[in-house]
Amino acid sequence: MTAYVPLNERALEAFDALAAGGVEAVTHRASPFLALYRTERERSGLLAELQAIRDSGQSEVVFGQLTGEQARALEPVLTDRVGAGVQLYGQRYLHPPEFVGALAASVRARGGEVLEGSGVRSVRETPQGVVLDLGDRERRHDAVIVATGAWSERLTRRFGVREPVQAGRGYSFSVPVERMPGGPLYFPQQRVAVTPLGDRLRVAGMMEFRRPDAPLDARRIDAVVDAVRPFLAGVDLDDRQDEWVGSRPVTGDGLPLIGRTSSERVFVAGGHGMWGIALGPVTGMLLAEAVLKGETPEVLRPFDPLR
Template sequence: MKVVVLGAGVIGVTSAWELAKAGHEVVVIDRQPAPALETSFANAGEVSPGYSAPWAAPGIPAKALKWMFMKHAPLIVQPRPDLAKLGWLAQMLGNCTSAAYKVNKGRMVRLAEYSRDCLIALRAETGIDYDQRMQGTLQVFRSQKQVDAAAKDIAVLQADGVPFEVLDRAGCLAAEPGLAGAAERIAGGLRLPGDETGDCFKFTGALAALAEAQGVSFRYGVEITRLTVSGGRIASVETSAGTVTADAFVVALGPHAPRLLAPLGIRLPVYPVKGYSITLPIIDADRAPVSTVMDETYKVAITRLGDRIRVGGLAEIAGFDLSLPPARRATLEKSVGEMFTGAGDAAQATFWCGLRPMTPDGTPVVGRTELANLYLNTGHGTLGWTMAAGSARVLADTVSGRSAEIDASDLALARYARSARAQGAAARPVAVAG
C-alpha cells in the first residue's frame, strides 16, 4: 500500500527505509531542502542502549532546584509562561518515582537494545558508512556520590542482561587514554562495551539516498499544513505543494507533531527540550576520545567522529527558541576542556542547537492512534539516534499488520490513556459497608 511519512529526520528516514523493505510504496515529505537538517543534524553521536534512561527519576526535582543556581547547569528551565510546558512538566514530575523509573527505563532499554541490533543488521546489509565506531561508551563520575548513585542503573542493566563494566580511575584511563590529563577529576566510571557511536547526519543522508534508490520518493521544501479526516481515517495531508493521499500516514515530525495532531483531537505529550553541541577539529589524536565519554557532572557527551570531536548535551526547556547563548557554549567547552585538554581546537568549533521531542515518561511514542490509518513515530528525546532503527522496524511491522519482534504493547499513544484511567481509579473513593 501507499504510505506517506511526514518528516525526514533520522526517525522519518529509517521509517521510510523499513516500510519500503516491507513492500510499501513510500513518500516522505519534509519542509527542509534535504534530510536530517533539524534535530538529527549535530547531535551527540552516541548509540547507547545501556544509557537509555528517563530523565524523570527519583531525586530529579531536588537536583533541578540545585541546578537553578549553578553557572554550568545541565538543566535550564526558562520562566516564560507556557501552558503546554507546565502540563508536560507536571506529567514528568508524576514519573519521578522509583516504580515509574523502573518501568520506563526497562522499556526504553528493551527498545534501544533491539534498535542497536537492527542497526547492526542494516549496516551489514547496506555497507553504509557514517564515521561509526563500535568501541563502547564510558560514563565518567567525578565524585563518589555519583559512583554510588549509579547503583540503580546497574540494577536495571543486570536485569536486562546488558553487558557493563564498573571501573575505577585506572580502568577509566585504560579505556580512554585521552583522559590522562583529567585523572585527578575522576572517581570512577561505568563502561558499556556494546554501545556504538557515529554521525547521525551522515547516516541519515546516506540511508535516504539508499531508500531513494529503492523507490522511496522524497519531497523536500514542502510545508505540511494539516491532515484531513473522513470516516475515522486520514484521507489526505494538505501541503504547500498540494494534497497528497495515501493508504496510511506516519507522523515523524519530532517536537512539531503535537501541533499537527491537536486539530484532530489527539493529545500527544511531546514537548521540545533544547539541546546544544559544539564540533571541534582534532588537533592531537592521542588526547582525543576513543569513543564516547559521558561527563556525568554536566550531562555532556564527548564523542569521537572521524577527525572531529562532537560535544553535546544540556537541556533547556524554552519552547521553540533556537537562539545560541554563549553561556551554553561555555559549558560544553568547559567539559571537553577538562576531560580532554588539548585534544581539539575550541576556537574553530561550530556551535549548534536542536529541539529534542521529549515525552514525560522518556519512552517514545511508536505505533497506532485512534484513527485507523494514522501512526506515530516520535518522542525519542535524546535517544532518537539510539532508537531509530528499532523504532522504524516496529513501526513498519505495525503498519504491515505483523507482530513486532519485541513487545511493543507499551510504546503506542494508548499507554497515556491507560495511565490516566489507572490514576483515576486509584483516586476514586471506595465505599465501605457499615
C-alpha cells in the first residue's frame, strides 16, 4: 500500500489532466459509491482495510457507515438482503469502451498512429533504434513501451524482466434496469461490482487464473448472476448482453511494472491487476517523464520492472 499511495493520490488529477488537454475521455462522479454487505460483521473486513490504507499514509480516504435502510434510501435498487454498507466519497467511474475510444481518437488527432489488429512478435534493440517485428513488416522507433497486459512476459523477458505476469480473468455483462443507480455498487463478499454503463448496468466479477486467450466459461457468468441476484431489485439479470471475459494482468508481488528495462529504450507499463484503469493515466504521466527525460521519477522506484 505504501508504494501505491503516491500513485493513488495523483490518479484522479491525471484523468483531469487528460480532459484539460483536450481528450474527450469522460469520468463521472459517483453519487453515491456504495460497498454493500449482508451484515455488519461482514463489513468489518473492509473497514479494517480502509483503516490500513489510512495508516499507510493515504490521507484522502473518506467514508461513512450505513445501515441497510440508509443504503436502500440512497439506492432503491437494493433489496432488504442488504444489512450494512459503506459509502465512499470522492469516487468516480467511467465507460471503458468510450474512454479507450477517446484516447485512441486523441492520439490520431495529434498525428499519432493507432494500428488495430497488429500483433508484435518480437522487440529487439539495434544501434539504430528499437525494432518491432509485426510479422509482415518491421517498424523502428526511438523508444518503445511494452503495455501488453497479461501477454507481456514473452516480449519483456529478453530485457531482463523476471517478475511473472499472469491473467486474472474477470467476467462482465450488461443488463437492463428499471432505475439506474447513481454510481457503482460493490459487493465485496460476492466479489461483484455493478456500474452504470450508458442505459444499461454493467455487472462484473470473478478472478479466474487461466491463460488469457482461453474461451469464456459460461458457468462463471452464472456464478456472478447467482451471487448478486439476492441484492438487486428491478434489474433483469436474465436479459444479458455484452458477455465478456478479460484478463487483469496480475504480478507475483502485487505491484505493477512501470519503468525502464535493461535497455535504455525499452520500457514496460503493466501488471496493475485490478487497478489498471484507475492508475492508467497517472502511470502514463510518470512514465512519459522517464522516457523523455531519461530519469525515472522517485515514486516509480518500487515498480522497477527489473526488481
